[in-house]
Amino acid sequence: MSPTAEHPVVVCVDDEPEILRSLERLFRKEPYEFLATGKPEEAMTWILQKKARLVIADQRMPGMSGLELLEMVRACSPSTIRVLLSGQSDLSGILSRSRIEAIEQMLRKPWDGEALKGMIRTLLARPERPAGVPPPGE
Amino acid sequence: MIDPKSLLPATSSKANILIVDDQADGLESLESVLRELGETIVRASSGQEALALALGRDFAVILLDVRMPEMDGFETARYLRSRPKTRHTPIIFVTGVDESALNIERGYQVGAVDCLFKPYVPEVLRSKVRFFLDLHRKSEALEEAKRSLEREMVERKRAEVERNRAQAELLQGQKLQAIGQLAAGIAHEINNPTGYILSNLSTVQGYLQELVGQLEVAVEEPSASAASGKGTAVAAARPRKMERNEIRFLAEDFKSALVDCQTGAERIRNIVRGLREFVHPDETLRRVVDIRRLLENAVELCSNELRYHVTLHWDFDDLPRVSCLPVQIEQIFVNLLVNAAQALGTSKGDIFLSGRREDREIVVSIRDTGPGISQENLSKVFLPFFTTKPVGKGTGLGLHVAYKIVQAHGGRIEARSEEGKGAEFLVTLPLLPTTPAATVDCGKEIA
Numbered sequence: 001m002s003p004t005a006e007h008p009v010v011v012c013v014d015d016e017p018e019i020l021r022s023l024e025r026l027f028r029k030e031p032y033e034f035l036a037t038g039k040p041e042e043a044m045t046w047i048l049q050k051k052a053r054l055v056i057a058d059q060r061m062p063g064m065s066g067l068e069l070l071e072m073v074r075a076c077s078p079s080t081i082r083v084l085l086s087g088q089s090d091l092s093g094i095l096s097r098s099r100i101e102a103i104e105q106m107l108r109k110p111w112d113g114e115a116l117k118g119m120i121r122t123l124l125a126r127p128e129r130p131a132g133v134p135p136p137g138e
Numbered sequence: 139m140i141d142p143k144s145l146l147p148a149t150s151s152k153a154n155i156l157i158v159d160d161q162a163d164g165l166e167s168l169e170s171v172l173r174e175l176g177e178t179i180v181r182a183s184s185g186q187e188a189l190a191l192a193l194g195r196d197f198a199v200i201l202l203d204v205r206m207p208e209m210d211g212f213e214t215a216r217y218l219r220s221r222p223k224t225r226h227t228p229i230i231f232v233t234g235v236d237e238s239a240l241n242i243e244r245g246y247q248v249g250a251v252d253c254l255f256k257p258y259v260p261e262v263l264r265s266k267v268r269f270f271l272d273l274h275r276k277s278e279a280l281e282e283a284k285r286s287l288e289r290e291m292v293e294r295k296r297a298e299v300e301r302n303r304a305q306a307e308l309l310q311g312q313k314l315q316a317i318g319q320l321a322a323g324i325a326h327e328i329n330n331p332t333g334y335i336l337s338n339l340s341t342v343q344g345y346l347q348e349l350v351g352q353l354e355v356a357v358e359e360p361s362a363s364a365a366s367g368k369g370t371a372v373a374a375a376r377p378r379k380m381e382r383n384e385i386r387f388l389a390e391d392f393k394s395a396l397v398d399c400q401t402g403a404e405r406i407r408n409i410v411r412g413l414r415e416f417v418h419p420d421e422t423l424r425r426v427v428d429i430r431r432l433l434e435n436a437v438e439l440c441s442n443e444l445r446y447h448v449t450l451h452w453d454f455d456d457l458p459r460v461s462c463l464p465v466q467i468e469q470i471f472v473n474l475l476v477n478a479a480q481a482l483g484t485s486k487g488d489i490f491l492s493g494r495r496e497d498r499e500i501v502v503s504i505r506d507t508g509p510g511i512s513q514e515n516l517s518k519v520f521l522p523f524f525t526t527k528p529v530g531k532g533t534g535l536g537l538h539v540a541y542k543i544v545q546a547h548g549g550r551i552e553a554r555s556e557e558g559k560g561a562e563f564l565v566t567l568p569l570l571p572t573t574p575a576a577t578v579d580c581g582k583e584i585a
Binding site: 021022061087088111112 | 329
């Protein structure tokens with residue numbers, strides 16, 4: 001299925017397969033294509049190749065943190081909506097002022113299934129910025 | 139007559155001498171001889187009076203006239219000997235030269251320590267009395283030394299109890315600090331499985347609803363097809379009939395979701411169990427345990443600090459079990475693992491965990507590939523409050539407490555490092571001689 005505004009692609013990256021599977025189940029009937037991976041590199045490839053509308057990244061992953069990945073996404077694919085998923089109770093350590101712009105939405109573990117589905121739909125309903133126009137604040 | 143002054147307690151430096159005679163001139167002559175000794179002389183003119191006085195205060199020596207009406211010297215002496223307070227007070231009998239040898243013998247039998255014949259040579263009397271005064275002073279000094287020794291013992295015991303309590307508080311305090319450092323990581327470790335457990339549970343409720351719907355469809359199918367004419371309205375309210383592979387997928391994924399829930403719940407259970415055992419403060423019983431298991435527990439507690447950038451390398455020989463206070467040893471391992479993880483920082487690194495038996499000892503090594511410790515700091519790492527970590531990251535108690543714990547176990551802890559090549563900490567614990575008691579597992583296993 002080709003990615004369109006009617007059937008967008010959502011990419012999720014987390015190093016825990018249980019988390020990925022639970023999200024796959026949660027989004028099974030949602031109106032978007034949900035792609036899950038444990039590898040940040042693979043997520044990056046999908047985001048670029050499939051022009052993902054939204055990415056959910058776990059903060060703590062081996063090799064690359066979620067924030068680092070979202071900063072890369074912000075640079076390479078600015079129109080992709082960036083959501084950080086985190087199980088940490090205190091984020092003050094990682095969220096410096098300059099880095100916070102890489103995140104558009106925070107999602108804490110444990111999450112509420114219905115609320116999460118609602119949040120993703122709302123974010124996807126946002127008008128897509130035309131390519132080449134940087135997001136505000138850049 | 140009793141001199142009223144004699145009833146007052148004697149001043150501490152003066153000893154008391156009791157002189158007993160029913161004849162006033164007898165008392166007078168004794169006192170005149172003894173006066174120059176400079177002690178307190180107390181008079182009694184009868185055996186009864188002597189007993190009453192002797193029970194009220196301490197006498198260094200009692201001079202007792204043998205011949206007295208009512209209660210004679212022998213009887214008085216026997217009473218004095220029968221009372222605990224005067225059982226050991228020296229008694230000198232004062233008697234006439236005409237006294238028969240039989241009576242003198244009787245005097246010694248009832249407890250006299252000496253005998254003096256009238257008329258006495260004043261110098262001989264003084265010298266005899268002086269001898270008992272000396273003895274009295276020495277025994278008093280001995281008594282005082284004994285009391286002060288007892289006081290000192292009590293004080294030492296109290297100080298030791300205090301020291302042990304302070305030690306226990308230090309141990310517990312450091313343990314809580316370690317937990318504090320790990321708290322954020324532990325919350326993360328619990329939040330992750332909680333996230334997918336809750337999500338899966340809400341998902342499978344939906345699955346259940348869908349599958350039950352399909353069951354209803356299957357049950358109603360025959361009648362629905364039989365009465366095809368009037369079934370359209372009912373069919374609209376019924377769920378869509380699923381493809382077989384769709385149902386199969388739901389059933390499979392239902393099961394897989396429950397398996398994930400179970401895995402997650404077990405992870406939470408293990409973390410909480412590890413925590414509970416770790417913070418339990420009243421560990422006083424040694425247990426015979428597998429030291430590798432303790433290290434595995436410590437790794438579990440620190441998993442959030444280790445999982446993301448550290449590769450663990452296990453190299454353990456098959457080791458005999460060790461008698462130890464397991465939570466304390468685990469506390470050391472947690473300290474060493476957190477230090478190693480912090481030394482590696484956020485860059486990728488390795489931690490090598492090994493266990494060897496060397497003669498009658500077990501040596502556990504925790505080695506990291508971090509920046510290492512300078513020679514200057516290496517000699518100070520076990521000192522209390524020594525830390526190279528930034529404020530809030532370390533209190534400088536972890537290694538000191540580790541040192542204390544290992545010492546209390548009769549073992550050793552060593553730090554080795556070459557700057558730029560990482561650091562190694564070696565914990566050596568003695569193996570008990572192989573007695574039946576030492577080989578029997580006397581406590582429950584650490585899970």
